[in-house]
Amino acid sequence: MTLFSHSVTRLFISLALALSLSACSSPHTTSEISDPFESRNRAVHKFNNAIDKAAIEPIVKGYRSAVPSPARKGVRNVLRNLRSPIILANELLQGDLDGAGHVITRASVNTFIGVGGLFDVAGHENIPYESEDFGQTLAVWGVGHGPYLVAPLFGPGSVRDYTGLAVDSFADPLNHWFFNIDKDALVYVGGATTFLDKREELLDVLVDLRNSSIDHYATLRSVYVQNRNNLITDGETSLDSLPDFE
Numbered sequence: 001m002t003l004f005s006h007s008v009t010r011l012f013i014s015l016a017l018a019l020s021l022s023a024c025s026s027p028h029t030t031s032e033i034s035d036p037f038e039s040r041n042r043a044v045h046k047f048n049n050a051i052d053k054a055a056i057e058p059i060v061k062g063y064r065s066a067v068p069s070p071a072r073k074g075v076r077n078v079l080r081n082l083r084s085p086i087i088l089a090n091e092l093l094q095g096d097l098d099g100a101g102h103v104i105t106r107a108s109v110n111t112f113i114g115v116g117g118l119f120d121v122a123g124h125e126n127i128p129y130e131s132e133d134f135g136q137t138l139a140v141w142g143v144g145h146g147p148y149l150v151a152p153l154f155g156p157g158s159v160r161d162y163t164g165l166a167v168d169s170f171a172d173p174l175n176h177w178f179f180n181i182d183k184d185a186l187v188y189v190g191g192a193t194t195f196l197d198k199r200e201e202l203l204d205v206l207v208d209l210r211n212s213s214i215d216h217y218a219t220l221r222s223v224y225v226q227n228r229n230n231l232i233t234d235g236e237t238s239l240d241s242l243p244d245f246e
Contacts, residue, residue, distance in 0.1 A: 032225040033145045033158065041150040045217045048155055049210070057207075060199045074118045076197050080129055081110050081117025082190075086168050090132040094140045099234075102127055130234060134171075135164025139232045148221060156224040 035041065064072070084107035091099040106122040106129065114121040123129060138160050146159030157165075169175065178186045213219035 032229075033148045033221070035148040035221065037147060037149065041148065042217050044150045044152055045156075045220070048150065048153060049216070051153065056199065057203070060196065060203055063196060064200055064203065072197070072200065075193070076201070077110065077114070077120045078117045079190075079194055079197055080120075080131075081107060081114075082174060083131075085173050086171065087130070087132045089171065090134060090137045090168075091130075093134075093137045094132070096234075099130055099132070102130065131231065133161075133164050134167040135161035135228070136232050138164055139228075145225070145228075156220055158228075161228065 067075075084103055088100055088103040088107075091097075091103055106127050107117075109122040109125070109127070110117045110120060113119075120129070135158075143160050145161070149157050149159060149162060151157060151162065154162075174190075175187050178184060209219055209223065210216055
């Protein structure tokens with residue numbers, strides 16, 4: 001079986017799991033998301049936290065220290081610009097034509113005037129950036145979170161949102177292009193760079209949550225759900241403006 005066939009098979013299995021498990025109810029629920037695997041999730045959370053403090057956080061702090069803020073912002077702008085095809089597809093699947101128009105305008109302006117997306121020219125012209133993914137699209141279609149999951153190294157999520165991540169990765173035309181020209185390593189470099197950028201963006205927030213929370217696991221679960229709900233409804237709240245959890 002070819003790599004493409006394997007990917008298609010995994011894609012449909014993931015979709016089937018998301019649609020079935022998201023419909024399941026569990027007696028072990030929070031007010032916002034079911035957590036039937038809490039014992040297992042807490043163990044993985046403890047493992048992730050240890051790895052994060054020992055290895056990931058020092059790397060992220062080193063990146064922040066070594067790379068000036070304008071350069072880090074440029075990297076973030078390029079990564080966002082490269083995601084334009086996926087964001088556009090999800091805006092269209094959600095029926096958000098205004099959002100789709102913003103994506104097209106941002107990609108065009110930032111690519112040709114912003115030096116390949118290095119500078120967010122469109123943002124300075126008040127054309128907002130919205131991060132859309134297939135997990136959000138499934139939510140707009142009425143699919144619930146499904147069980148809360150904490151994956152090793154990846155952190156908090158849900159069956160629906162991890163499915164969305166898999167679909168977006170599979171559908172990304174840039175990934176297909178790299179695979180077709182035998183530059184598979186660039187896919188993984190891009191993923192690692194995206195992770196580093198996102199982790200740096202959330203560095204201070206996550207440190208504060210870890211230091212101020214009585215139950216860090218429950219706090220992170222609540223913050224995750226609030227942030228995802230905010231993204232789904234195109235709200236204005238960010239992690240920086242969430243209330244303190246003690």
